[in-house]
Amino acid sequence: MSLSDGILVKKFLKGDNSSFEEIVKRYEKKIYNIAYRIMNNQEDASDVLQETFIQAFRKLSGFKGKSEFSTWLYRIVVNICLMKKRKGKQMKVVSLDAPLVTQKEDELRRELPEDWSKSPSATLDNKELKENINRAISMLPEDYRTTFILRDMNDVSTEDTAKILNISVPAVKSRLHRARLFLREELSKYFQEHV
């Protein structure tokens, strides 16, 4: 049976360095993928992965266990990504009030095609669809994308996402909803054009 994160952290703090290697092994892929989705490229994701675990190693003695270890670690990776983006001046400021989805009821009703959710092409075995999903996620404004990555792609709770991003729970819900609607719209376009 594998040890919990909390036990591994305690062992590490008592001097068992192999526990930290176990933590790295456990989270390496997740951290890399979060970084990749936020940074939108593999080179930066690799740098962020290293920086995240170096910071975690150096700061772990200050971890009080008030939150889950994973929440603490995700906060580090997200902060490094956002710092890196600010340095690279890639930061896009998008207001939460910005109308990401502009369609009104009439428009949505007019566009009503078949329900593509039941289409045999609506599967991840469909390479083209997968590419479109990845492209659509990368197109999301950063605030929305980061929220979506944590909540819907990594199963982080709404409350923990709020802690990680230092925003309110309603803000997480609002960003997540807008992100989902945007992605749904992009996938609908794909099904209208290609299937």
Add this chain to the structure above:
Amino acid sequence: MIDFDRLMSLLSGYIDEDLDRNICDEINELIEEDVCCRYMFNTLEKTIDLCHDIEMLDVPEEVHIELYRIIKIEISKKR
């Protein structure tokens, strides 16, 4: 009574089971009765499922090796 626009603003909460029972019941009815609402719900739920299930990238071998090399250096500094 929930109209289409209101449904649009509530759908995520409905999918996440984050709404009051009464509102959920109203939405259930709406999805049952209105094809447009049903289409919105089905496609939004499918979008979320597809994104959730998309597989993670593997960490490239050279990145993995470099990460462990750096961690070992950090550990040796700590000693």
